[in-house]
Amino acid sequence: AQSVTQLDSQVPVFEEAPVELRCNYSSSVSVYLFWYVQYPNQGLQLLLKYLSGSTLVKGINGFEAEFNKSQTSFHLRKPSVHISDTAEYFCAVSESGGSYIPTFGRGTSLIVHP
């Protein structure tokens, strides 16, 4: 079984500053990795995903993430955040070759201050 750890429950940052949201996973097999964003009272929107190939994945809204197999991490980054990036961010993992039932981390609340 896989698990996901999002180390920070809340990340405050000033507008236009860079940000990194951390995600570590554990699994005994190869995995697929995802980052989702959730705005208040809404469902989840996929930001980006890693399936295979290049370990640096670029997503929507200027976000990117890097898959590091040796460190079992998939940290999300953005070089310059906007107020509109304030939201809840979820990291998720599913085991490759298995049925697609992702396991979600507990979420990180990104709060962008003006």
Added chain:
Amino acid sequence: GAVVSQHPSRVICKSGTSVKIECRSLDFQATTMFWYRQFPKQSLMLMATSNEGSKATYEQGVEKDKFLINHASLTLSTLTVTSAHPEDSSFYICSARVGGQGGNTEAFFGQGTRLTVV
């Protein structure tokens, strides 16, 4: 990307009544849909996996008689909260998967339903 529509987005009901939440895949056929429950400031908890034409698979600890799931067609799954109580108040989210099994198949999420039982 594919669109999943969830309805209603918000519902308030009296204790003891039943509430039905619909999840529709608008532009694709979804053989599998998932129902999640999300408590405030917490992650998504998978409640059940809904497969078209067969019984749903419930996660441990989820009462199947309380949370009735029906997946009657390839584009519609419904979750009925029966005899709702205030502790059932929560944010319910559905997701639908395109295609068959395989971890590289992306799941698309509905907008969620905020259920408040008074």
